[in-house]
Amino acid sequence: MNSISSSPHESNDLIQVESSLLFTASSLDNNLWICCAASNINSQWKLSGTKLLDVRYSPSDPPVIDDYNTITDYQMIENSTERLTCRSTGGNPLASLAWSCYNGTESTPNISGGSVSRSVQFTARRNQDNTCTCTATHEAGPLQKATLYVNIIYPPSIPEFKVNGTPVDIAVSIIKDSAQTVTCHSFGKPNPSTNDFTWTKERIVVSSNSVLSWAGGIRIQDGGSYKCTVTTTMTPSDTNKSPVIKAVSSDITMDVLYSPRLHQLLSLSALEGESLTLKCEYEPGNPTETTVVIDRLYDRITWTGRTHFIPSLKRSDAGMYSCTARNIMKPSGQQNEIVGEETGIFQINVWYKTSVSKFGLTSHPDAITVTVDENATLNFFCEVDSNPNSTIIFGKSDRLQYNATLKRTDGFLHLAFDVQQSDCLDTASYFCLGYNNYTEIETAPRKEMDVYVRCSPRTSGGQWESNVTAATGGNATFSFDVVAYPVPNIDEYVWHKWNGITFSQVHISDKYTINNTGVSTMFTINDIEEDDFSAYLLTVSNGINPDFNKIFNLSPQDVPQCPTGLTYSATTSSSATIEWISHFNGGLKQTFIILYKMTERSEYLVLTADEIDQKIVYEIILTGLNDGSTYEVILFSRNEKGNCKQNTSLRFDTEVLVESPPGTIGSIVGGTTGGIMAAIILVIVVVIVLRRKYNFDCLCSFRVSRKDLHHDANTDNGIDTQGANNRGYNATQTYEDISMVTDKSLYDAMDNRDNGPDSSHLYTPLDASGSKKNVSYDNVKDDPVYNNTMLKDPAQSVL
Incomplete structure (x- = not known):
């Protein structure tokens, strides 16, 4: 109730009151009835008529x-x-x-x-x-x-394909081993998801994805026909309608492109001058159209074609070659063509004979003649051109050796040899040669060079006799080789002779012959005399210090000269002193041989005396002689070379003892003679037995027949029976032969002295004063010096 108003309006004595109602209708008020009630007293209300409300309003919610x-x-x-x-x-x-x-x-x-x-x-x-x-x-x-x-x-569209994002048709070319992928594309509503695609090959599912790929790249066997199927479900919002499943597919062919494949390439070997065919065998790729190129790598000369014929191999044909087979591939999804190729390497080996390409010294690489100072280092090198590798021989040739090998290597192309400190002996012609399987050793190529080492003269190291022996009257030659550079001139070889105080130069004469050539000298002494046996000095110079000096010795070596001056003195009834003069011993120690006997006997007794240095006059006492007897003596000398060429002899008489009273002489002589004869017979028997037993010529009781003594004076072993002091000895006198082997000379009998037990000898003297006992002489240490002749059996009886 918003307001009530009244007015004093009277009508019919009534008070008229009006009331107005103001309100806002809502949708809730629609179809409601509205009325007015009035009351003035006692709360009695009077209702007015009603009115139906029709409220106009829009829907509260949208449609x-x-x-x-x-x-x-x-x-x-x-x-x-x-x-x-x-x-x-x-x-x-x-x-x-x-x-x-x-x-x-x-x-x-x-x-x-x-x-x-x-x-x-x-x-x-x-x-x-x-x-x-x-x-x-x-x-x-x-x-x-x-x-x-x-x-x-709507349903998916027919699948289409892309390679690396580029649309392609239903034939796809992909290079072998490539990581390229093929994508299957389709559109619709709903738009197909990745998992709506299925790839199959020969009804085998190979992918459940829109992308088709190959692990590790596509292979040749992966080529072929594929099907891509896309499946989607269309579900309408109207639930009264069933969902619709729709599948569409497309086929595609995978063409796998790949390069040609070469067959195995083998290295080729052939001899220089032979023909050779190079071949490049291959399996075609995809596409099959193939180009083949043979390439010589070192100079990049190429030949097109799967074969190349070389009519005559040259060394320049040797080396590494490549063989390339290629095709042209056009992969899908790419603008550019791809060259597919495979390249193989092979070698051509040209066998050829060895040749020596370089040889020399590193300090003089191009010289063929080199002169260096002594102690210089020589670094030789040798290089050969050879296939297969060579045996290389490095050596030298000099006057001592020809083609002496210093170093050898097998299977190489170079060789080095060092001489750390060169000397005279390194002066030589050096060579390097090489040979392989295709080179004859006898005709192996070689290079040479001459190396001269400046050095003073010195020995060449050869075997040269510096001590030479010779006989008087003969010739002796000293020869010697030196090494030196420069080579000495002929006047730079000087020979000297020792004169007892110093060396004095000798010159070419009848006595001396000198022949000098290059590094050799020969010095000859003609008609050698005793005075020529001496020391000689060779001096060699070549302008480089020091000079070379070498001493040579000429020594005698001949039979001795026979002693002379054979005499006797101081004879007694049982002894005599013999003297003689010694002469040149021939260069070897000599021994004097004294043979003596009574003239009425045919067998000699033997005494020996050794030479004493620097002794000239010798004497020896013969003891145990018979009184009143005539003896003859023969004297000669001998050394290791043999007997002197002529002996000497003499005769002497022993003194006579005082005569015995008459009547006794006969008995004495008879008894003595009988005893002596008995002793002689006994000795002869014993000697014969011993000779048979020991089979040697006994030097004791030595029997020498007159035939043995009767030699030509000109023979080496002859005995001159004409002594210088012969005292009436008749050279033509003959003697009675006593049992004696006559085919042996007097000197042959002496050669058996080595059969004795030692160097001293016993000899059997003549019976002195009728004595029967053996008489033994010891070696005399002072004058005269001699060795007694020994019996092998000291018990042998005395003659």
Whole structure:
């Protein structure tokens, strides 16, 4: 009640009172009745008539689309007939509904209860997604709308393909081992997801992804026909309609491109001058059209074709070669062509004979003649050109050795040899030669160079006799080789002779012959005399200090000269002293041999005396002689070379003892003679037995027949029976032969002296004064010096 007003208006004596009511109607007030009640006393009310309220209002909520009021997108399959119903509830009066949806056909509004609905039926095609709007209009309010976005779904398109993002047709070329992938593309609504794709090859699933790839790159066997299938499900928003599954597929051919493949390439070997065919065998690639190139690597000369014929191999043909087989590949998804190729390396080995390419000293690499100072280091090198590798021999040739090998290496192309400190002996012609399987050793190529080492003269190291022996009257030659550079001139060889005080130079004469050539000298002494046995000095110079000096010795070595001056003195009835003069011993120690006997005997007794240095006159006492007897003596000397060439002899008589009384002489002589004869016979028998037993020539009781003594004076072993002091001795006198082997000379008998037990000798003297006992002489240490002749058996009887 907003206000009540009254006025004094009187009518019919009544007071008229008016009351006005002002209010805002709401939708809740619609269809309500309104009336006015009045009361003035006692609370008695009077009601007025009623009025029905008709309140005009718009719906409180906007219209809705049945079944889809909670979604904003409506899924429909293309070309299908769809029906949407729009409903508006409330409002007084009900709202008017109108559709804006693909020019669809609207139904008549349908009022039911407090709502009004209206449907629209339409058909839509893909790519016509739009909005369907239901508009509610009302007189009491603004326009209200219900909007639904219509999403027109449709099946996937036929798959298409891309390689690395570039569309390709249904034939795809991919290079072998490439990491390229093929993608299957399709579009639709809903748009296919990655997992909606399936790749199959010969009904075998190879990928469940839109991308087809190959682990490690595609292989040749991966080529072929593939099928890509895309499958999607179209689910309409109208639940009264079943979902529609749609699968589409496309086929594609994978062509795997790959390079040609070479067969195994083998190295080739042939002899220089032979023919050779180079071959490049291969398996074609994809595409099969192939170009083959043979390339010689060191000079990049090429030949096109799978074979190349070389009619005559040269050394320059040796080396590494390549064989390349190539094709042209055009992979899908790329603008540029790809050259597919495979290259192999092989070697041509040209065998050829050895040749020496370089030889010399590192300090003089190109010289063929080199002169160096002594103690210089010589670094030799030798290089050969050879295939196969060579045996290399480095050596030298000099006057001592010809082609002496210093170093050898097998299977090499170079050799080095060092001489750390060169000397005279390194002056030589050096050579280097090489040979291999194709070179004859006898004709092996070689290079040579001459090396001269400046040095003073010295011995060459050869075997030279510095001590020479000779005989008087003969010749002796000293020869010697030196090494020296420069080579001494012939006048730089000087020979000297020792004169007892110093060396004095000798010159060419009848006595001396000197022949000097190069590094050799020969010095000859002619018609040697005793004075020539001396020391000689050779001096060699070549201008480089020091000079070379060498001493040579000429020594005698001949039979001795026979002693002379054989005499006797101081004879007694039982002894005599013999003297003689010694001469040159021939260079060897000599021994004097004294043979003596009574003239009526045929066998000699023997005494020896050794030479004493620097002694000239010798004497010896003969003892145990018979009185009143004539003795003959023979003297000669001997050394290791033999006997002197001529002996000497003499005769002497022993003194006569005082004569015995008459009548006794005969008995004495007879008894003595009988005893002596008995002793002689006994001795002869014993000697014969001993000689047979020991088989040697006894020097004791030595029997020498006159035949043995009768020699030609010109023979080496002859005994001159004509002594210088012969005292009437007749050289032609003969003697009775006594049992004696006559085929041996007197000196042959002396040669058996080594059969004795030692160097001293026993000899058997003649019986003195009728004595029968053995007489033994010891070696005399002072003058005269001699050795007694010994018996092998000291028990031998005395002659």
